[in-house]
Amino acid sequence: MTEVSRAAELLRAGELVAFPTETVYGLGADASNPRAVARIFAAKGRPADHPLIVHLPDAAHLPRWAVDIPETAHKLAAAFWPGPLTLILKRHPSVSDAITGGQDTVGLRVPNHPLALQLLCEFDGGVAAPSANRFGHVSPTTAAHVREELGSAVALILDGGPCAVGIESTILDLSGTQARILRPGMLDADAIAGILGAPPIVGGSQDAPRVSGSLEAHYAPRTPLRLATTDKLGELVRIALQAGKSVAVLSTAAPPLTHECLNWCRAATDATQFAHDLYARLREFDASGCDLILVATPPDDLRWSAVADRLKRAAAGSN
Ligand code: TXA
Ligand code: MG
Secondary structure: OOHHHHHHHHHHOOOOEEEOOOOOOEEEEEOOOHHHHHHHHHHHOOOOOOOOEEEOOOHHHHHHHEEOOOHHHHHHHHHHOOOOEEEEEEEOOOOOHHHHOOOOEEEEEOOOOHHHHHHHHHHOOOEEOOEOOOOOEOOOOOHHHHHHHHHHHOOEEOOOOOOOOOOOOEEEEOOOOOOEEEEOOOOOHHHHHHHHOOOOEEOOOOOOOOOHHHOOOOOEOOOOEEEEOHHHHHHHHHHHHHOOOOEEEEEOOOOOOOOOOEEEEEOOOOHHHHHHHHHHHHHHHHHHOOOEEEEEOOOOOHHHHHHHHHHHHHHHHOO
């Protein structure tokens, strides 16, 4: 039996299976089995009312999970699936409250990773999968990250190498009158507007569905993380070193000084590469045992909006 076949069998038996996607690793369970889904919440330490994304083998599965599917959903699926886009649609009555957090909508996506697609095709159903990390922590982008963080809680971890995108999917809510981005991702508002013919609203509203990724504090390393403009970085490093702290820095700029307690990491100048590297860097900094992580504020530019969003929440979550 192949490893993917074994993984599909474990899912059918109600076990948890971690698998790679193009964004981050997911912690998967049979989405139609509420007891299996409950194990996800237990393993992650996640509040029970936070809804989960259901992963599908292809867009043809949509009608099993959603009703009143707008034409725009079919167009977006045709354009971007498999890919890093989650669509929020009106839930099918058969979808359990364990998945939706009791809301009348459901999050659905077809991930673009060969192992994930093989698993989903073989399982031939929906796989509920949040990022395979403890609640609030940095998402995993390698199988080793999952093993370190959740190893004992999962029956099997499929290793598909490092994730290509590196941060979580764009979440687009199509359940209301206007399309709304609830969580920015590397598939940006311009790309979505190109298919919709109009720009989506960006950001949640008062009555928008709950998204744990929209919590002010999320995606956080264990070490305190602060954002600083490039011109202030050097000064903040000096102050921290003088206070006897060891400091890690993530910046596209060259280090202004060297010091045994300074780990200055040159970041990619390109948003796509920066996103790809981000969570692995944050985990490395945590593992190094430094006292403070300083990250240079990313450019104020649409291409950097998803990275800026994650860094802002990481800073809030680590303090
Ligand atoms: O890239 C991704 O989306 C990854 C991979 C594994 O697919 N998954 C992921 O899952 O990031 P998670 O659970 O860490 O974040 C999913 C987000 C949560 O913030 C959740 O609240 C939101 O999706 N979500 C799920 N269903 C929803 C719904 N019906 N309405 C609003 N938000 C929803
Ligand atoms: Mg997550």
